[in-house]
Amino acid sequence: MAEKVQIKVVVNGVEHHSEVEPRLLLVHYLRETLGLTGTHVGCDTSQCGACTVHLDGQAVKSCTLFAVQADGSSITTIEGLGSVDSLHPVQEGFWEMHGLQCGFCTPGMIMAAADLLNRNPQPSEEEIRHALEGNLCRCTGYHNIVRAVQYAANKMAGKVGVAADD
Amino acid sequence: MAEKLFGKAMKRVEDPRFITGTGNYTDDMTLPGMVHAAMVRSPYAHARIKKIDVSKARSHPGVLAVITGQEMKDAGINSIPTGWLHPGIKTPPHYAITFDKARHVGDIVAAVIAETRQIAEDAAQLVEVDYEPLPAVSLGSDALKPGAPAVHDDIPDNICFTWSIGDKEAVDKAFASAYKTVKLNLRNNRLVPNAMEPRASLAQYHKASDEYTLWTTSQNPHIHRLLIAAFIMGIPEHKLRVIAPDVGGGFGSKIYQYPEEIIVLYAAKKLGRPVKWTARRSESFVTDSHGRDHETVAEMAVDQNGKITAVRVNTIANLGAYLTTFAPAVPTYLYGCLLAGTYTTPHIYCHVTAPFTHTTPVDAYRGAGRPEATYLLERLVDVMAHELGMDPVEFRRKNLIPPDAFPYQTPVALQYDSGNYEANLDKALELVGYKQLRQQQEEWRKQGRYMGIGVVTYIEACGLAPSALVGSLGAQAGQWESALVRVMPTGKVEVFTGTHSHGQGHETAFAQVVADELQIPVEDVVLVHGDTGRMPYGWGSYGSRSAPTGLSAIVLATRKIIDKSKKIAAHLLEAAPEDIVHEDGKFMVKGVPDKAKTFFEIALQAHLAHNYPADLEPGLEATHFYDPKNFVYPFGTHIAVVEVDPETGKVRLLRYLSVDDCGPVINPLIAEGQVHGGIAQGLGQALLEEAVYDKEGQILSGNFLEYTLPRADDMVQIEHDHTVTPCPHNPLGVKGIGEAGTIASTAAIANAVMDALRPFGIVHLDMPYTPEKIWRAIQHSRPAQAAD
Ligand code: FES
Ligand code: FES
Numbered sequence: 001m002a003e004k005v006q007i008k009v010v011v012n013g014v015e016h017h018s019e020v021e022p023r024l025l026l027v028h029y030l031r032e033t034l035g036l037t038g039t040h041v042g043c044d045t046s047q048c049g050a051c052t053v054h055l056d057g058q059a060v061k062s063c064t065l066f067a068v069q070a071d072g073s074s075i076t077t078i079e080g081l082g083s084v085d086s087l088h089p090v091q092e093g094f095w096e097m098h099g100l101q102c103g104f105c106t107p108g109m110i111m112a113a114a115d116l117l118n119r120n121p122q123p124s125e126e127e128i129r130h131a132l133e134g135n136l137c138r139c140t141g142y143h144n145i146v147r148a149v150q151y152a153a154n155k156m157a158g159k160v161g162v163a164a165d166d
Numbered sequence: 167m168a169e170k171l172f173g174k175a176m177k178r179v180e181d182p183r184f185i186t187g188t189g190n191y192t193d194d195m196t197l198p199g200m201v202h203a204a205m206v207r208s209p210y211a212h213a214r215i216k217k218i219d220v221s222k223a224r225s226h227p228g229v230l231a232v233i234t235g236q237e238m239k240d241a242g243i244n245s246i247p248t249g250w251l252h253p254g255i256k257t258p259p260h261y262a263i264t265f266d267k268a269r270h271v272g273d274i275v276a277a278v279i280a281e282t283r284q285i286a287e288d289a290a291q292l293v294e295v296d297y298e299p300l301p302a303v304s305l306g307s308d309a310l311k312p313g314a315p316a317v318h319d320d321i322p323d324n325i326c327f328t329w330s331i332g333d334k335e336a337v338d339k340a341f342a343s344a345y346k347t348v349k350l351n352l353r354n355n356r357l358v359p360n361a362m363e364p365r366a367s368l369a370q371y372h373k374a375s376d377e378y379t380l381w382t383t384s385q386n387p388h389i390h391r392l393l394i395a396a397f398i399m400g401i402p403e404h405k406l407r408v409i410a411p412d413v414g415g416g417f418g419s420k421i422y423q424y425p426e427e428i429i430v431l432y433a434a435k436k437l438g439r440p441v442k443w444t445a446r447r448s449e450s451f452v453t454d455s456h457g458r459d460h461e462t463v464a465e466m467a468v469d470q471n472g473k474i475t476a477v478r479v480n481t482i483a484n485l486g487a488y489l490t491t492f493a494p495a496v497p498t499y500l501y502g503c504l505l506a507g508t509y510t511t512p513h514i515y516c517h518v519t520a521p522f523t524h525t526t527p528v529d530a531y532r533g534a535g536r537p538e539a540t541y542l543l544e545r546l547v548d549v550m551a552h553e554l555g556m557d558p559v560e561f562r563r564k565n566l567i568p569p570d571a572f573p574y575q576t577p578v579a580l581q582y583d584s585g586n587y588e589a590n591l592d593k594a595l596e597l598v599g600y601k602q603l604r605q606q607q608e609e610w611r612k613q614g615r616y617m618g619i620g621v622v623t624y625i626e627a628c629g630l631a632p633s634a635l636v637g638s639l640g641a642q643a644g645q646w647e648s649a650l651v652r653v654m655p656t657g658k659v660e661v662f663t664g665t666h667s668h669g670q671g672h673e674t675a676f677a678q679v680v681a682d683e684l685q686i687p688v689e690d691v692v693l694v695h696g697d698t699g700r701m702p703y704g705w706g707s708y709g710s711r712s713a714p715t716g717l718s719a720i721v722l723a724t725r726k727i728i729d730k731s732k733k734i735a736a737h738l739l740e741a742a743p744e745d746i747v748h749e750d751g752k753f754m755v756k757g758v759p760d761k762a763k764t765f766f767e768i769a770l771q772a773h774l775a776h777n778y779p780a781d782l783e784p785g786l787e788a789t790h791f792y793d794p795k796n797f798v799y800p801f802g803t804h805i806a807v808v809e810v811d812p813e814t815g816k817v818r819l820l821r822y823l824s825v826d827d828c829g830p831v832i833n834p835l836i837a838e839g840q841v842h843g844g845i846a847q848g849l850g851q852a853l854l855e856e857a858v859y860d861k862e863g864q865i866l867s868g869n870f871l872e873y874t875l876p877r878a879d880d881m882v883q884i885e886h887d888h889t890v891t892p893c894p895h896n897p898l899g900v901k902g903i904g905e906a907g908t909i910a911s912t913a914a915i916a917n918a919v920m921d922a923l924r925p926f927g928i929v930h931l932d933m934p935y936t937p938e939k940i941w942r943a944i945q946h947s948r949p950a951q952a953a954d
Pocket of ligand 1: 044
C-alpha cells in the first residue's frame, strides 16, 4: 500500500489535517473520512455531477480530483452552503420551485447552480441549461431546476417574491 | 375553518433534508465494524466456469472472505424466484452467484469481502476464474433461430413463454375485409433505467437474537423480505427486517430481488460484521434490470369510413438471461391489454414470444409495457392517417371512445371505468394552437425547414390492481395496500403506508390528505414508509399505484379514526354518536357549536380512558387494507413539436405540451413534476438512449459517455394542463400520474420526428433518432432534396 500523505484542507470553514492514501478521491475523502455524505457519487466516468463541490470558490466534480490535490485549499460542500435555518437562495429556489424529487442529484445540482450565479447573476434560460449540462437528473426533466435557478437569481438580485416564470 | 390542502401546491416536507445534504441514502450509512463487498463479474456474455481459484484474493491483506456460488449453494441458499407465472412458463434457476456458467456480462461469479471497498475491489481482480467462452446471443429474434446458443441448458429453444390475447380469427377476418391496412416493423429500443442513485445494500446480523437487518435501495421492502425469507435464504420472516431509507429514484429498477442483497446478508452472518455493497455506475449498466427491447410487427386495418377495425401485433420480447421479479407481466398483461388505447377498435390480437438471451435481465422500466403499447399503437395511427390522407388528429377523433361509452369493455380484457378523451384532446389542441402550428409547418417547409408535430392520445392502466384479478393472471403476490394511522396522546399522527416514496413526494401529498380528513394542521402528520419493522405488510410502489391504492387505504383508515373519535366525543358530550359532526377541526353536537371537543382532547381521552365509553377499546389507531376494485385509467394528450435539421440530422425539441387527466390532483407541484420527469425519460428513449449489444453479448453503451441521458439542454420548459375525470371506484377519485409522461412522450416525439421527415418520404425509423440515423435516412430517401 502506498505511503499516506498529510493534507490540510478547510471544509465548510473547519480546518482538517488528514493522512490520506494518494489515490483517495476527494469525494471519498469528503464522504468517508469527514462523513459529509451530502456529496454523492452517481457515476465512475465524471459525467453526472452528483459530486459537485466548490473548491476555492469554483465548482468542481470531486470525483475527478484526488484528495491530495485539494491540499491547502478551501472546500464548500452542500452541508456548508446553507442550513435549514438560513438557506442559500439556490437551496431555497429548489425547495420553492420543486426542483428536486428523489434528491440524489440535488446537492451537486445546487452547487453547480450556485457557481453559475456567482459567475453570471442573471442567466438566461439557455445559459442555465448550458451551465447545468454536466449535471444529470433523472427525475425532474430539468423544468423545475431551471425555475429554481431563476428563482434564486431573482432572489439574489433583491426581486423577492417575483415568481420565476412571470 | 382550516384551509383545505387537497389541491394545494404545497412545498414538500421531504426537501429540507435533501437540499442541505442530510438525506439518508443506503450508501451514506456506516455501521461499527462495517466491511465492504466487491463483486467479481463475468466479462463474457456466455462462458462455462471451469475453475475458480480464490487463493490469491483470499490472502490479500485486508480480505476477510471470498464467496463463491458453490459455497452459497452448499450453505442452502436457493435460487431467486420470479413473482409472476404464465401457463407453461420456464423458470430456470437464478443463483445470486452463478457456479456453472456465466449468462450475461456482469453475472456474479464470486464476491470478495474486505476491510475497505478499495481492498475488496483490488482483491476482486485477483480472483482467478478459468472461463471457457461460449457463443452468445443478444437479440431476441436471434435467440429464436434454430441452433442459437441456449442460455439455459434445459431450454434449448430459449423460449421462456409465449402469450397471446384477443380473438385471432376475428382479427384475421377483419384484416381480410379491410379497406386499407398498414404494417410496421418496429424495434422498441432497450433502455437502462439509470436512477441517479446506484443500487446499494447494507446487511447486519444480530447474533444474540438471530435477526438480520437489510438496508437496501428498494421500492418495495416487504417483497424482498418475503422472497428472501420464504424462498431464497430460509430466514424466518420475522427475523428479517428490510429498510429502504431515502432512495434516489427507482423507475422500476429497484423493484427486483437482486443477487447482491442475498450476498451481503449471507456474508454478514458468515463474518459477524455488517457488510455493505454499493454499485459503481458501470456495474449498474450491466446489472440493473433493463427496460423495453421488443421486436414487433404491428398492423392496423380500417374500413372505408376511417374507423379502425382491427389491430394485430406480434412481438418478440427479450427477457435477458434470467427472469426477474415481474418480468413475465411486463410484455404481456401490461402490454397486450393496452392495445385498444383510447380507440374503439373492435378486434385486437396480440401474440408475444419471450426468449432468454445472454444479456442483462429485462423487467419493468417506468411505464412497463404501456409505453411499448402506446408507441406502436400511436405510430400505427399516424401512419394510417397519412395513408388515408387524413390529419392525424381527425383520424384519432373519429376513433376515440366517446364519453358516454363508459364503462367501456375493450377486446383485450380491460374495462375502462371512465374517460373523456375528446374534451381532453380539444383542450390540448387549443392550448398548443394546432391549426397555427400546421400552417407554420407549411410555411417552414417552403423555406426548407422541417418542423414536425406529433400528437398522442394515450391511456394507461395503473394502480395495480384487484388482487384476485392479478392472481388469476399469474401474479404470485397480492396487490392491495395497507395503511396504519396512529394517533398519539397529544393528537399528533403517524401514518404508516406500505407504498414507498423514492422521489414522488408521498410524505407531503399523503400528509395533505390526512390533514384534510382529520382537520388538523399538516405539521401534525408524519408519513412513515420503507421499513418492514414499522409498517404493516405492503407491496411497495410501482405501476403508479401509490395514490390510487396506498392513499385509498390511508383515507379509509383515517375515516375509521374519525368514526371512533365521534363515539368518544359523544360520550364526553353526553350525546348520541349519530349527533356528532366533525367540523372546523372539532367534534361537536350537531347545531350546538359550543358543545365540542378538539381532536387533541379526543386523542388524549382515548389514551387515558378515564372517562370513556364502556364498550369501546382504548387507544386511537386504525388499520385498513384496501384492495382496489379495478385498475385506474389516467389518460391525456401529448403534443411534441420538433425541428429536424436535414444537414446534420439533429432533432431539436421546440415545444412540448401535455394535458393529463389523473383525476383530482392532490398537489399540482408534485403531479406536474412527475409529468416533467416522465416526459424527459420518454424523450430519452425517442432521441438518445439505447443499450446497444454486439452479437457476442457485449454492451457497447455501458456508461454515460456512450449511453446518453437527457441533459438540461435537451429539454424545453414543458407546457402542462389537465382535465379532471375522477376515478369512480376509489374514495378520492384519484388516478396515478407517475408513469403517464413516459407512456405518452416517446410516441409523441417519435410521431413528431416522423412528421418532420414526411417530405423526404420517410415513413418509419426505429428509435433512438440520433443525428446520424436521421441524416442517413434523409440521404438514402431523397438525396436531391436533402442536398438543398
Ligand atoms: S460522481 Fe462525479 S461526476 Fe459522477
Ligand atoms: S431529483 Fe432525482 S435525480 Fe434529480
